Amino acid sequence: LEGAVNADVQSADFAQALAALDPDRNYAVYCRSGSRSKAAMAVMQQSGFSNLFDLAGGIGAWQSAGGQVVTD
Structure with missing residues (x-):
């Protein structure tokens, strides 16, 4: 997605990314x-994030519905 940040919830660096x-x-x-x-949303909520949308x-599913994807 345009402006997306890749933060892997399974990475040791996830807390640093947040x-x-x-x-x-x-x-x-x-x-x-x-x-x-x-799983990422649960960690983010515990870290004080409240405006999250799954x-x-x-x-x-996004692509199947016609949503656009931007890649580098």
């Missing part, structure tokens, strides 16, 4: 299928 984000902004959280994004079904 520290660089503003907890008061809105975030759409997603992964390939939806499992890791739910991209239900993951990036695959």
Whole structure:
């Protein structure tokens, strides 16, 4: 997604990646299928993030619905 930040919830650096984000902004959280994004949202909520939105079904569902994906 345009402006996306890749922060892997399974990475040892996930807490460091969260520290660089503003907890008061809105975030759409997603992964390939939806499992890791739910785990990431739980950690983010525990870290004070409250404006989180789950991209239900993951990036695959987004693309199937016609959503655009930007890659480097």
